[in-house]
Every structure is written in structure tokens, then in C-alpha cells.
Amino acid sequence: MRKIVLLIAVFNFCFLALNAQSVIIVKGSLSDAISHETLLGATVGIAGGKSMQTGLDGTFTFKLAQKGSYTFHCTYIGYRVLDTTIHISESTHISLKMNGSAAELNTVSITSRRSNETEASAKLDEKNAPQVMNIISAKAIQLSPDIIIANVLQRVSGVSVERSSNGDGRYAIIRGMDQRYNYTLINGIKIPSPDNKNRYVPLDLFPADLVERVEVTKALTPDMEGDAVGGVINMVMKNAPDQLYINASVSTGYSQNLFDRPFKSFPVSAIHMQSPYQANGPSYLAVPADFTRDNLNYTNKSFTPNTMANVSVGNRFFDKKLGVMIGASYQNTYKSYSSIFNPGDQYFDETGAEGTLRIKHAELRDYSTHTTRLGLNGKIDYRINKANRIEADGFYAVLDEAQTRLTTDTLQPAPRVGVGTGQVWWYARSRYQHQTIASATLKGDHAILPGLKFNWTGVYSKANSNVPDLAEYEIDGGYYADGTNPQPYQHPLKTTDYHRIWQSNSDRDVSGYGNLAYNNEIARIPFTLSFGGMYRDKHRNNLYEDYELRTVPNGDGSFQTWTDIYHFNWSVFNPAGSPVNANNYRSGETISAQYGMLKFRVSNLETVVGARVENTDQTYDTDLPVTSAAKSGKISYSDMLPSIHFKYMLNDKTNLRLSYFASVNRPSYFEIVPTLVKGDDYDESGNPNLKHATADNIDLRYELFPNSNEQVLLGAFYKRIQNPIEYGFVGDKFDQYQPNNYGDATNYGFEAVFEKYISRFGVRLNYTYTNSSITTTKIHTVNAVREAINETRPLQGQSAHIANAALLYKDNVHGLDLQLAWQYTGERIALVSPYYNFDVWQKGLSLFDFSGEKRFAKKYAVFIKVQNLLNAADKFYIKKPLSNPYPVPYETAGAAETLTQRSLYGQTYQIGFRYIF
Incomplete structure (x- = not known):
């Protein structure tokens, strides 16, 4: 019996081996005949046989039953049909080339773009x-x-x-x-x-x-x-486009957190968009009735689906001379999440030791955010003739965000001795922000003489932001110790004083650009010599109105108790508002620039060399009294910015680059205005003595492009920044966050990118290492004696490690695309502390996202997107242990670091339908 089984096995093996030897495998690639780009998704077939589409790497594979001559039929949009006959005698690899489609009618050449x-x-x-x-x-x-x-x-x-x-x-x-x-x-x-x-x-x-x-x-x-x-x-x-183009989609979705909790909303329509001062004039004195209560009345919204839609339509008319493209996008989304906020806001002097960290307030914040986003885009270009072309562009973006924040705050120091014995507050904040950016551009391109071209651009653009009636009420409602009773006791809910704030600003640009370029060659060395310049006039208005509403005591002198937003009384402490302050200012800026640039190529080396001169004038004027020394100010400076870029083309797929350029960083408008803006956790102030930063930058990069959608990049960079602008705390109590110049800083690192495809599968990887350092003065306390010492740290916001990875699957035959993406941002400084080694760091964050699309009938597709698959926690911490005498909520006893904030944003799901023509 064993012999029979063995005989059958040997027979089957021999049959399979003979059959395998009779199958001829033909592997091939399809590419552009001129650029050698691989063509993805092209159709390749054998006459009288089956056909397939090329994979992500532009390859295809056929299994042939016998030797012979086969005709390969290839089609691809924008290319001429290719029919070629090849004799196949054994398994082999073939390379097919396709030519772009072009037709010549009389003297007009029409080429697909x-x-x-x-x-x-x-x-x-x-x-x-x-x-x-x-x-x-x-x-x-x-x-x-x-x-x-x-x-x-x-x-x-x-x-x-x-x-x-x-x-x-x-x-x-x-x-x-x-x-x-x-x-x-x-x-x-x-x-x-x-x-x-x-x-x-x-x-x-x-x-x-x-x-x-x-x-x-x-x-x-x-x-x-x-x-x-x-x-x-x-x-x-x-x-x-060169022909009719339509891309439209509609989708819906939901945020995971909203499956588990209601969305807290307030009526945006109830908000007074203008302050009493704006609505009634400077002589008006506000009364309590001028402040609505409806925007602090929260209701639960149980069903909050996200909705999104977009459409882009374009074509060319009048013998392809007139091109038109219009687009619109609308997004309406809801999100809700909770955040632990334990600011390490109390520096405690110790006897015989260094100062330690204590937490004064432990907060739990619940957020509900409704975001509406609208984008509109339009482009029209007209080809007057071969030498002249004009174009008009318009863009408009709107972002409306209505957010509620409900906070429970527990006081952690004495008289708290444990859970349930600390003073407790409840806060509720309503914030609505309306932001817009609008831009209108007119451009012209002109060929003046053979080899001489001129282009110009005129721009008007404006950005606005409006935060009307930022409102927050506060309830003192927990345990409390007063002078007559040293032990904590619970008292009725108590209303407290609070503020109503109106903020708005506008930023307007009028700009003009002009560039002249001359192309020629000397001794067979082609070159382009360019000159140009720009001028921009910028004007910014900033408005800030702050009204303080104070509670009115009861008739017997006792405090008001809280029932709801509609049943307590207040008086307006400053009925004229706060018009005379530095937060109300006008800022102007003019920038003029001129440059000269030469681009030439010797053999495989391309060089771009030149310099740019920029002149900056900044002014500001505040509503401070005329006797104030900082009511207005002006700064002016000029910078010469040379640069040189080398690109050595090792072959048609490989480059080696080396670059140097000089650059600047200007102070913003607020940063030079000596103003004070009150914040949630600290106040911010401007600095009229702030200088602009300058930098020298060097880049080195190796580039390989094996196929049209593949690449390998290896690069290094070095930056030296003089007078970098960083924020730190100043003032007698170090309670003001202010921009300052902190000496010099360096920043260097390297980048690596790898993108590869094999048939239907692909991988994208990139990694960046960055190392920066800056030395600033910090406060150091030993035995309650304070001194200023130097601390070297990374630049704020800089992560040492950043990485991305994506696994891709693309099946052109079945119209399927899948992608699993990972993004990692390493730890970085989020807030610079005035105290030595007390900076707030953001933990490293790993995010996983997924997307997929299935096409059918060529023009239609369904798609899905999922963000934050694993609901990663966004954490902030201080690299110091706590010294609170009693346990603090959400903190780990004995830990070497202190958690200051943790947020869980939840997953977001989206599913939709797309039409492409």
C-alpha cells in the first residue's frame, strides 16, 4: 500500500513539474517613451487573450501556455495606442514604451497636458x-x-x-x-x-x-x-483642465465620543455680535440688560452627524483659449471630548532644598465643538495669443467654531486634606469664533522678445477674525474654609464675578509683484537671468472690549445663591467698557523687495545663485492715553539675503543637491505692541524692544526616483538662528508670557524618505531627526533664595523624532484603494516655564488612520475614512515630581513626572460617494 501511495505521489510531482515547465511567464513594464515614467493603471492585453492593468510599479505579468509570437495591445489615457508583436520562446521580461498622443492641424499643435x-x-x-x-x-x-x-x-x-x-x-x-x-x-x-x-x-x-x-x-x-x-x-x-473635468463627493459620518455622551450646544444666534460700546457709541454706559444670558444656556443635542460635500468643475472654451475652474467645499462637523487639566502652577520654596512643584487647581474639562468650514475657489485664464496670457484667481475660506467648555475645578492645597475636602468651582464658557480669508489675484505672462519674458501679479487679500461676547460664568459651590471656621464645610452654590469680552481683528494686504526673465546660452551653456521685485502694504486693526460683571449682594448682605443662568443679578462694574487700552490698536507694515537670480547648467550640474534685499517698516498706534510712552511706535530694518543652490544630476533618475540660503523672521504685530491680554492660565504681553531674527540655512539631499511614483530621499540640514524669538515668562511675579530674543540658537538634523511599490502593494516611510538648542535664563531657587541661571533646551515645538508610515493596496482591475497610515510625533516642549527644569512637555503621540475607496463603472466611487483608530491620548507633563502633601486626582503617587493635561479626542468616521468625470 505504501508503494502505491509513493508511486502516486511521484507521478503527481512529475506531472506538476512537466506542467510547470510548459508554462511560460512573461513579466513586463510599461513606461513613457520620452520621460521613462512608469505608467500606472494602463491596460495591457494579448490579442485574442486576456488583459490586465499595470500595478503600482507599472508592471504586468502573463502566463502563456506555449511558445510563439504574441501581439501586446496597450492603452492609456493621453497616449497613443501601442500594438507590438514579440516572439516569446521562454520566460522573460519585456519593456514596452508608449508615446504621448498629439495631433497637428495646419500650424496649431494640440498636445494633451x-x-x-x-x-x-x-x-x-x-x-x-x-x-x-x-x-x-x-x-x-x-x-x-x-x-x-x-x-x-x-x-x-x-x-x-x-x-x-x-x-x-x-x-x-x-x-x-x-x-x-x-x-x-x-x-x-x-x-x-x-x-x-x-x-x-x-x-x-x-x-x-x-x-x-x-x-x-x-x-x-x-x-x-x-x-x-x-x-x-x-x-x-x-x-x-484641457477638457471637461468634474470631481464631486458627498459624505457623512460621526464622532465616536458622541455615541456615549450628549453634545452640549448653545444658540449662536443669541450672541450680540457687537459690544455695547460698538453698538451705541463711545459715550454709552452699559447696563445689565445689554448682556444676553441665552448664550450661557446649554442644551443636549443627541443626534449630531457630520456632513461634507465638495464639487470642482472646469473646462476650456473658445478653441481652448479660455479656461475656467470653480470649486466649493463644505464641512459641518461635531466633536466632543474630555480633558484632565492639572496645571503645575505653583512653585513652592522649600527649606534647605530646591524649589518644588505643586498643583493648585485640578480641573476636569468637557468640550463640545461644532465646526463649519466653507471653501470657494475660482480660476479663469485667457490665452490671448502664443505670447500673452492673463489669469484671474479668487479664493474664499470661512471657519465658524462654536465651543462649550464645562469645567469642574478642585482646589488642592490646604485646607484640603483628602478627597471631598477641597474647595470646588464650576465654570461654563461659551466661545464662538468666525474666521475668514479672502484673496483676489490678477496675473499676466508675456513674451516680449525671443528669450525675454515678463510676468506680473496684483493681489488684494484680507483676513478677519471675530470672537463676540466670549462669556464664562463661575459657581463657587464646594467645600470652603473661612476666617470663622478653620475646618472645611459645604456652603450653598455661590455666584461670582465674571467677564464678557469682545475681540475682533482684520488684516488687509495689497501687493504687487513683477519679474523679468531672459533665456539664452553662452558657449552652449543655457542660462536664465531673472530680476524682480515686490511691494506689500499691510494694515491690521485690533479691537478688544472687556466688561466686568459683578454679582449684587442680597438685601441682607448675603451672597446670591446659584439656581440657573436666568436667576441671579449683576451690575456692570465698568459700563464704559475698556476702550482706552493697548489691546485696541492699529498696525501697519510695508515690505519692499528686489532680487537678482541666475540659473545655468554646465553638463549635469544645475546652479541657481542670487540675492534678495528686503526692506521692512512696521508701525503701531494704540488707544492708550497720549501721555503714555508706548502709545505708538515704529521700527525699520533691511536685510540682504543671498542664496545658492546646486543640483547635480547623476542620471535621469538621481539628483544630488546642496543649498545655502539666508532668511529672516519678523515680529508679529501684537508682539511689538506693549499690550496685556488676559488668558485662561496666564496673561500675554507684547515687547516693543523685540528684534527680528535672522538665520543661515544649509541643505544637503540625495534623491532617487526609480519609477514615476517611487522615491528614495536622504537629506541633512543645519540652521543657525540669530536673535530667535521665543516666549517666556517675565514680570515681578513671572506671570506674563512675553516674546523675547534669547541669544543664538542652532537646529540640525536629517530626513529619510522611502516609497516603493510591488504590483498591488506599496509602502511609504519617512523619518526625521531634529536637534535644536537655545540657552535662556531661568529662575532657580534653593532654600527660598532665588537666582538666575542659564538653561539649554530645545526650541519650543521641536520634536527630536518624527515618523510616518503607510501600507497601501491598489487593485486597478477592481478599482480598490486601501491605506493604513501611522504618524508619530516625538515629545517636545509645549510651554516654556520661567523656572529651571519646569518646562511643560507634550508626550510622544502615535496616530493611526485608515482610508479606502472602491471605484465602479469608471466614474463612481464609494470611500471611507477613519481617523485616530486607537483613540490615542494626547498628554502633557512636567519632568518633575509633585510635592503636594495630599494625593492629587489623576496623578500617580511617587511618579518622577507630573501629568498636566490629558485629552482623548475619540475616533471619527466618514463614509461617502464620489463622482469623477
Whole structure:
């Protein structure tokens, strides 16, 4: 029996071996005949047989039953059909080349233009760029888990984000340089910021659906504005296509936390958009009836689905001369989360020892945030003739955010001796913010003479922010010890004094740009000589009105007890408001710049060299009394900013780059105004003696682009910043947070990027190491004696380690795309303390997201996005142990560090439908 089984096994093995020998495997690749870019998703078939689409690496595989001559039939949008016959005698690899489609009618050449929305286009432009940059394509954004530009940017090597109070990304930190060291462009033009203090633009305003690509430039050329030490973010909006283009989607979703808790809402319509001073004039004295109570009345909203929609439509008309593209995006989202907030806000002098850390307030905060985001984009261009073209662009973004914050606050020091014996407060805050950015641009491109071109741009843009009637009430309602009773006792809920604040600001830019470029060659060396300049006039208004409402004692002199927002009385302590203060100011700025730049190529070495001169004039005028020394001020300075960029092309797929550029960082408008803004946890003040920072920057990068959507990047960078602007605490009690110049700082590191595809599978990896240092003066206390000593630390916001990884699956035959993405931001300083070794750090944060898309019938798709899959906790801490005599909520006894904040934002789900034509 065993012999029979063995005989059958041997027979089967021989049969399979013979059968395997008879199968011929043909592996192949398909690419562009000129650029050699691999063509992804092209259809390859064998005449009379089956067909397939090329994979993520542009390859295909056929199994043939016998030798012979086979005709391969290849089709791809924008390319001529390829039919080629190849004799196949054994398993082999073949390379097929396709030519772009073009037709010539009389003397007019009509050529299909490659799409700028693809990954292949983004990689090609990265390779050909004269400077160091990274590009994210619209296609990559569409398939990613992200719906706003800020979150898209966290996928770029060397970029992390600072998050808003609802967990979404808001500001980009590039190569460890805080958001102040970067600037933002739309279609290559700088835009103003709605931020009430700073220049940098909150990137959560921008829906991701409207862009054609996002470019992150890390080394400046002379034709770029020079106020970026970290980098430049350019959002390129969709351009007019060569034929009808439609991309539309609608989706819905839900936030995981809202399955478990109600959404706390208040009626935004009840808010008085103008303060009593604004509504009635400077002579008006406010009365209690001028302040609504409805915006502090919270109700539960049980069903809060997220809704999102976007559409982009474009085409060309009149013999392709007129191009039109319009787009709109709308997002309506709800989020809710809880946050533990234990600020290490009490520095305690010890006898015979160093000062220690104590927590005075332990807070539990519940947030509910309703966000509405709207983006509108329009582009029109007209090709007058071969030598002249004009273009008009318009962009408008709106972000409305209504947030409730309900807080329970427990006093931790004595007379508290344990759980239930500390004084307790309850706070409720209603905050509504309306932000807008609008930009209108007119451009012209003209070929004046052979080799001589001129382009110009005129821009009007404006940003606004309005936070009307920021309201918070406070209830003192827990255990308390007064002078007559040293032991804690519980008293009735007590109403307390509070404030109503109106804040608004506007930032208006009028800008003009002009560039002249001459192309020629000398001794067979091609070159481009460019000259240009820009002028910008900026004006900013800032308004701040603060009314203090004080409770009225009962007739018998006792305090009012709390029942609800409608049943207690207050008086207006300052009925005229607070118009005479430095928070009401006007700021102006003019910047003029001129540059010269030479680009030339000798053999495989391309060089860009030049310099830029920028002249800055800043002024401010406040509503302080005329006798105040700091009522107004002015600063002026000029900077020469040289740069040189080398790109050595080892072959058509490999570059070696070396760059140097000088750059600056200007103080923001608020930072030089000697004002004081009250905050939740500390007050902020300006500094009229603040200087602008300057920096020298060096980059070295190796680039390999094996295929059209693959890359390997290895780079290093070094920055030396003179007079960097960092925030620290000042004042007799060190209770004011103020910008200052802190000597010199250095910042260096390296980046690595790897992107590879094998058939249907792909992987994207990037890692950035950054090391920065700055030395500042801190307070050090021993035995209650204070002294100032130096402390060397990283720059605020800089993470030593940033990493991204994504696993991809793409099946073009079945129209399926899947992506699992991971993003890691290492620990970093979130807040600089005035005390030695007491800085607040943000813990390293790992986020996992998922997205998928299934296409069918060529034009339709369904998609899903899931953010924060594992509900990662966002934590902040101080690297010091607590010295409170009694246990503090949420703290671990005996721990070497102190938790100051922990937030759990929960998962967010989205499912939708897309139409593409």
C-alpha cells in the first residue's frame, strides 16, 4: 500500500513539474517613451487573450501556455495606442514604451497636458525643482484619511502639526521650527492671517478637496519672500483642465465620543455680535440688560452627524483659449471630548532644598465643538495669443467654531486634606469664533522678445477674525474654609464675578509683484537671468472690549445663591467698557523687495545663485492715553539675503543637491505692541524692544526616483538662528508670557524618505531627526533664595523624532484603494516655564488612520475614512515630581513626572460617494 501511495505521489510531482515547465511567464513594464515614467493603471492585453492593468510599479505579468509570437495591445489615457508583436520562446521580461498622443492641424499643435493631480506628476516636479521641496498630489490627498490641509501636512517628512483645542491640526512645524518661522501661500501668493496676534495662518481653515497639490519648500530661492527659516507651504488650487473635468463627493459620518455622551450646544444666534460700546457709541454706559444670558444656556443635542460635500468643475472654451475652474467645499462637523487639566502652577520654596512643584487647581474639562468650514475657489485664464496670457484667481475660506467648555475645578492645597475636602468651582464658557480669508489675484505672462519674458501679479487679500461676547460664568459651590471656621464645610452654590469680552481683528494686504526673465546660452551653456521685485502694504486693526460683571449682594448682605443662568443679578462694574487700552490698536507694515537670480547648467550640474534685499517698516498706534510712552511706535530694518543652490544630476533618475540660503523672521504685530491680554492660565504681553531674527540655512539631499511614483530621499540640514524669538515668562511675579530674543540658537538634523511599490502593494516611510538648542535664563531657587541661571533646551515645538508610515493596496482591475497610515510625533516642549527644569512637555503621540475607496463603472466611487483608530491620548507633563502633601486626582503617587493635561479626542468616521468625470 505504501508503494502505491509513493508511486502516486511521484507521478503527481512529475506531472506538476512537466506542467510547470510548459508554462511560460512573461513579466513586463510599461513606461513613457520620452520621460521613462512608469505608467500606472494602463491596460495591457494579448490579442485574442486576456488583459490586465499595470500595478503600482507599472508592471504586468502573463502566463502563456506555449511558445510563439504574441501581439501586446496597450492603452492609456493621453497616449497613443501601442500594438507590438514579440516572439516569446521562454520566460522573460519585456519593456514596452508608449508615446504621448498629439495631433497637428495646419500650424496649431494640440498636445494633451499631463494631469498635475497625480502622484507621478508630483514626483516629477520634485525631481525637476531647482530647490529642496516635497509635493503632495490631489490624488494622494483624495485617497488619504485627511479632510483638512493641516492634517495632510503631517504626512510630509520633517513636518509635524500643533493641534487645536478639538484635536485637529492647526499649525505646521517644519524641521522643528515653530509655526512663526514658516509662511503660507495660495497659488504662490502670500496670504494674511486671521490670528489675533501672529502672522502665521491657521491651516485648519482650508478644506483639502480644493487643492491640486500642496508644496512644501524647504530651501528658499531669491525669487521667494525671505521670511521663512523652517519652510514655505503653498496650496495650489485646481487649474482649468484641457477638457471637461468634474470631481464631486458627498459624505457623512460621526464622532465616536458622541455615541456615549450628549453634545452640549448653545444658540449662536443669541450672541450680540457687537459690544455695547460698538453698538451705541463711545459715550454709552452699559447696563445689565445689554448682556444676553441665552448664550450661557446649554442644551443636549443627541443626534449630531457630520456632513461634507465638495464639487470642482472646469473646462476650456473658445478653441481652448479660455479656461475656467470653480470649486466649493463644505464641512459641518461635531466633536466632543474630555480633558484632565492639572496645571503645575505653583512653585513652592522649600527649606534647605530646591524649589518644588505643586498643583493648585485640578480641573476636569468637557468640550463640545461644532465646526463649519466653507471653501470657494475660482480660476479663469485667457490665452490671448502664443505670447500673452492673463489669469484671474479668487479664493474664499470661512471657519465658524462654536465651543462649550464645562469645567469642574478642585482646589488642592490646604485646607484640603483628602478627597471631598477641597474647595470646588464650576465654570461654563461659551466661545464662538468666525474666521475668514479672502484673496483676489490678477496675473499676466508675456513674451516680449525671443528669450525675454515678463510676468506680473496684483493681489488684494484680507483676513478677519471675530470672537463676540466670549462669556464664562463661575459657581463657587464646594467645600470652603473661612476666617470663622478653620475646618472645611459645604456652603450653598455661590455666584461670582465674571467677564464678557469682545475681540475682533482684520488684516488687509495689497501687493504687487513683477519679474523679468531672459533665456539664452553662452558657449552652449543655457542660462536664465531673472530680476524682480515686490511691494506689500499691510494694515491690521485690533479691537478688544472687556466688561466686568459683578454679582449684587442680597438685601441682607448675603451672597446670591446659584439656581440657573436666568436667576441671579449683576451690575456692570465698568459700563464704559475698556476702550482706552493697548489691546485696541492699529498696525501697519510695508515690505519692499528686489532680487537678482541666475540659473545655468554646465553638463549635469544645475546652479541657481542670487540675492534678495528686503526692506521692512512696521508701525503701531494704540488707544492708550497720549501721555503714555508706548502709545505708538515704529521700527525699520533691511536685510540682504543671498542664496545658492546646486543640483547635480547623476542620471535621469538621481539628483544630488546642496543649498545655502539666508532668511529672516519678523515680529508679529501684537508682539511689538506693549499690550496685556488676559488668558485662561496666564496673561500675554507684547515687547516693543523685540528684534527680528535672522538665520543661515544649509541643505544637503540625495534623491532617487526609480519609477514615476517611487522615491528614495536622504537629506541633512543645519540652521543657525540669530536673535530667535521665543516666549517666556517675565514680570515681578513671572506671570506674563512675553516674546523675547534669547541669544543664538542652532537646529540640525536629517530626513529619510522611502516609497516603493510591488504590483498591488506599496509602502511609504519617512523619518526625521531634529536637534535644536537655545540657552535662556531661568529662575532657580534653593532654600527660598532665588537666582538666575542659564538653561539649554530645545526650541519650543521641536520634536527630536518624527515618523510616518503607510501600507497601501491598489487593485486597478477592481478599482480598490486601501491605506493604513501611522504618524508619530516625538515629545517636545509645549510651554516654556520661567523656572529651571519646569518646562511643560507634550508626550510622544502615535496616530493611526485608515482610508479606502472602491471605484465602479469608471466614474463612481464609494470611500471611507477613519481617523485616530486607537483613540490615542494626547498628554502633557512636567519632568518633575509633585510635592503636594495630599494625593492629587489623576496623578500617580511617587511618579518622577507630573501629568498636566490629558485629552482623548475619540475616533471619527466618514463614509461617502464620489463622482469623477
